[in-house]
Amino acid sequence: MIKNISISSFINAIFTIAVVAILITFALFINLDMQKHQIMQKNRYEIIAENFLSVFNKKPSKSQLDKLYEQFKVKQVKSREEKLNILNYGYALSIKKTYLGTYRIYLYDSEYYLYAQQLGYNLMLKDLHSNKYNIAVIILILVLSLSTILFLYIILKRKLKPLKELNCEITKFSKGNLDIKIKPKSNDEIGEIAKNFDAAITLINNQTESKNLFMRNMMHELKTPITKAMFIAETLEDERSKMMLQKAFKRMDDIIKELATVERITSKTSVIYKEVTSFFNIYKKTLEIMMIESSNISSKINDFTFEVDISLFSVALKNLIDNGIKFSTDKKVSVIVDKKRIDVISKGCKLKYKLDYYTEPFSQEEKRADGFGLGLYIVKTIVNMHKYKLNYSYKDGYNYFSIITA
Structure with a gap:
């Protein structure tokens, strides 16, 4: 089945498959990368929550909490209204209870928040180093990949364009147009084929012209003596010899007529008048x-x-x-x-x-x-x-x- 597909269609199919493969690969990569990012974020918040909950047991001072804020790149949310908005309207990514206490992870207004609870402590922390997932880099790489594929496709199609033009000229030649001229547009293999085919056309035209000239001259040279011979044969008295000569000359005349017909129907200038x-x-x-x-x-x-x-x-x-x-x-x-x-x-x-x-x-x-x-x-x-x-x-x-x- 592949043998019957044109080169142009085959190239289109290959590049289409390549583009689809790239899109599927990037889609899978983004999905896996997002899952990996979520796992890393979850592990980070588990460490932060466990550290804060363990400190709560020791009734930490303000300076100790400030030290933890700086260490884990977080900031305490003090506004009660803001806390309520996060608790009521934020998306709870994770809720976990441990022997130290309970902590929740919220996503609110594209920011991550950690809410730690233990006995009298209710601490809402905003992640200042949330390391948000940035898909822009991946999309940029995808665009560059597709642009490269498109560039290669255009280059290859331009490279094969002379082959398509050569095929059109060969088709014209096969339909009887012997006056075509093929000019090589490159020095590669396609250019060599065009050059050799043009030389073949020139040779065929020369041979055809020689054949036609030979046949016309031959028929012209033979027609006159045959006609004269047929008149002379009419003057013979021996009926047997007369009939034999007339039959021979008639056959020669028929042959010339057949050759004339062949020359007409095979000539490159042959036109039928319907x-x-x-x-x-x-x-x-x-x-x-x-x-x-x-x-x-x-x-x-x-x-x-x-x-x-x-x-x-x-x-x-x-x-x-x-x-x-x-x-x-x-x-x-x-x-x-x-x-x-x-x-x-x-x-x-x-x-x-x-x-x-x-x-x-x-x-x-x-x-x-x-x-x-x-x-x-x-x-x-x-x-x-x-x-x-x-x-x-x-x-x-x-x-x-x-x-x-x-």
């Missing part, structure tokens, strides 16, 4: 391109309208029908169409490999050596450009090539 049309118009144009007898094709068309590049989609349908006729055992195909799918059905043996094998350029089975291996590659490329899907299935001795449109 327009709303009916399937019947596509089918009609397909038959015009094929220039074959319609007796080889049976159709059952439930006509519908859709938005496609008419020229390209007609080529894709033409290649499916052409393949079906060429490789069927009876040289016939059936075209069954509705709004959701276009099926081209032909009788024959099941494909030896999966469909992906045949949709790669220049791939074919040994027995199909008369093909050039580009037909299904062109079909799949055009289908994908329209966001449709090409499927293959085999049922009861028939091959089904289907374009799923919905």
Whole structure:
């Protein structure tokens, strides 16, 4: 599951856990520290109370009491009204009875008071050195800790920002935009990746341009002599030689047309011009391109309208029908169409490999050596450009090539 989490989400999760852990740790620490502080205060007051109660048995003089006041940092509360306020409204933290007498610890108006009682002595003492619990220092440390975590988080996110930008550029490149330029913004590993990827893009663009230039030149150079040769073949008197030459030149002309289609649909400048049309118009144009007898094709068309590049989609349908006729055992195909799918059905043996094998350029089975291996590659490329899907299935001795449109 962790493998599927993005780096950004993983970092966010780690820092969130760190912040929560710090908050919980400080909360536990404050709770324990407050308990420790209360125990220390209680022990201090027990010592003070026991000292005063033990002195009361000896009927101490004023000077002896003053000495104890100074020793334990306490002050006698003499005002009767103040005593009553403390006894009535103060919060009693502890009440303890000993063989020496009774003492109480009060918290009143954020001050600690000790009230010692023994026979005729009722002494209210205010703690001048109460050592109040100060949470401000702990909060300051907490703020500093969280600020450090936040600072590290911001630094790390900024460090990874070029990686996010690089991912966006790679996504654009994967969608066919070959004109992107990636400029390294640092000298670290991310910068090296950006630099190497930019070099790879430049190399790919150069190779693509060379390929396109080669194909255009090759097709241009071959087209003219093939056309002339076909005219010359027409003048031959030997019908057998004439037909053989015409067939050979026709095949060469078909190959050039296939290569031209491949060059168009794979070029980085390739644009499909979609327009709303009916399937019947596509089918009609397909038959015009094929220039074959319609007796080889049976159709059952439930006509519908859709938005496609008419020229390209007609080529894709033409290649499916052409393949079906060429490789069927009876040289016939059936075209069954509705709004959701276009099926081209032909009788024959099941494909030896999966469909992906045949949709790669220049791939074919040994027995199909008369093909050039580009037909299904062109079909799949055009289908994908329209966001449709090409499927293959085999049922009861028939091959089904289907374009799923919905």
